Amino acid sequence: MAKITFITSDEQRITLEGYSGSVMALAVENGIKGIDGDCGGVCSCATCHVHVAPEDLSKTGEASEIEADMLELDDDTDQYSRLSCQLQISEELDGLVLRVAK
C-alpha cells in the first residue's frame, strides 16, 4: 500500500491510498482534477502530467526515453515532470507528493 498526495491547480491537497496499477489510474478513479488519462496510460496523450516534489525524486526514479521525449514537447515541463501513467504503485511510492501540471 502507498499513500500518494496530489496537489491540484486550485491548491487542494488530496491523499489517496493505492495498492496496484498506475498512479494515473488511481487519480482518474478518484476524480483528481487535471489528470485525465485520455490514452489510458500508453504514453500518447500527456494528460497525466505531474510534478514530483523535489524531495521525492528518489522514490519515482527516472523517466524512460519515450516518456522523456513526450514530456520535452509538453508545456510546463521541468526537471520534476513525470507522466503519472508511467508510475507504478508500490510500497516505494508511499508518501509521494505530486503537483498536477497545468
Next chain:
Amino acid sequence: MKKSEIPDPFAAQRSKCGYETIDDQNDPVTMLLRHKDVRKTAHNYKTFTSETIPGRIVVPSEVNIRDTRQIPFEVDPPKHGAYRSVLEAWFKRPINADYQEALTTIVSSIIEEMLAKESLEVVNEFALPLQSRALTLLLNTPFKESEIWISWGTHVFRSEGEALDADKAIVLYDYIDRELDRAIANPSDDLYSVLMQSDFDGRKLTKEEAKGVMVLTFAGGRDTVINAVTNAIAYFADHPESLERLRKEPEIITNAVEEMIRYFSPLTHMGRVVTENTIVCEHAAKADSRVSLCWASANRDENVFENPNEIVLDRKINPHVGFGFSHHNCLGATHARQIMRILVKEFSEKIKSIDILDMKENIEKWGKFQRKVGYHKISVKFNATTQ
C-alpha cells in the same frame, strides 16, 4: 496479404530522407514522415502555423471552397487555448457514465440489427449510421437528426474519386446556419445553443465563430470515425482470435483501441504554413510554403515502434500521433475513443467471427505514395457468439 492489412507506403522514403514534396493545386506540400520531426513541428506553432487563410492547412487545400475559419483548429495559441478552454468541458462529456451508457445502447442496437442480416455493407449500413447516431450525443441534439446526416452520405466534403466537392460543403454550411439561427431564436441545451451563450474574451462567441466550431465538429469527425470503425471490422474479420482474446481480457481494450488508432491512422496527414525560412529534417522550408505532419507515417516509424506493421493488441508504450499532437490534438478524441472502446467491447461479447464477402479499398494518392486509408465498400456477414 490479409484483406484488413494497411500497408505503410512511406517506409522507404522515411528512412531515406524523411520527407517528400507533393503537389496540391499548385500549392505544394512537403510531407514530413518521421515521428520526431512530426511531433516537433506540430509543437512549434510559431514557425509552423495553423492560423493562415482558412482551408490552407488542409491537404487537399480547401481555400477555394470555404471561407469559414474552423475553430479552434485554424487558430494558434494563445487564442487557441482561450477557445479550447471554452470547449473543453463540453467535449470531455464522453467520460461521464451516462454518456457512455447512451453510447452503449446505440452501438449494441446497431450490432443486433446487423446480426439479423445475411450480409451488410459496413461503410454505409454500419459505420455511417453509427457515427451519425453517436454524434447526436456529442451535440446533445435529438436522435432523429442523425437521419439527415446519414442521408448526406459518407463524404460531406469529398465525393468518390474527387478531391473536393463544393456543392456538398454547401449542404453542411446551410444546415449549420439554420441550426444556429434556431439556437439563437430558441436556445436549448444542445451544442449550438451552448456555443451561442459562451463567453470568450469578455464577450459572447459570434455566430461565425460558433459556425467554425460546428463545421470542425461535423467534418473532422466524419471520415475519420467511419474509417476507424470500418477498419476495425475488417481487422476482426481477419483476426477472430483477437475477438476471443478481448472477450477474455477486456482489461486490454483501452490498449487495443490506441493500437488500432496507431495502425489505422484514420487521418493521413495535416498541413501547416511555414512562417519564416527554416530547416526541418535537413530540408530548407521557405516562408509561406506548406509542410504536412504525416501521422500515418510517424505511426509506423521503426525507430519508435517495435513491429510497427503489426497490431499488437496489448502494446503498452504507444506514443502514437493518431489524434495529432500537441496544442492542436483532436478535440473529438474523447468521443472517438469512447466509440471505439465501446464498439470493441460490444463486438467481443456479441460476435464470434466476421466473413468478408466483397470489398473495395479506399486508396488515397499523395504524389508517389498510394495509401490505403479504409474502404469505399466492404460487405460482410456477422456471426454471433451464441446462436
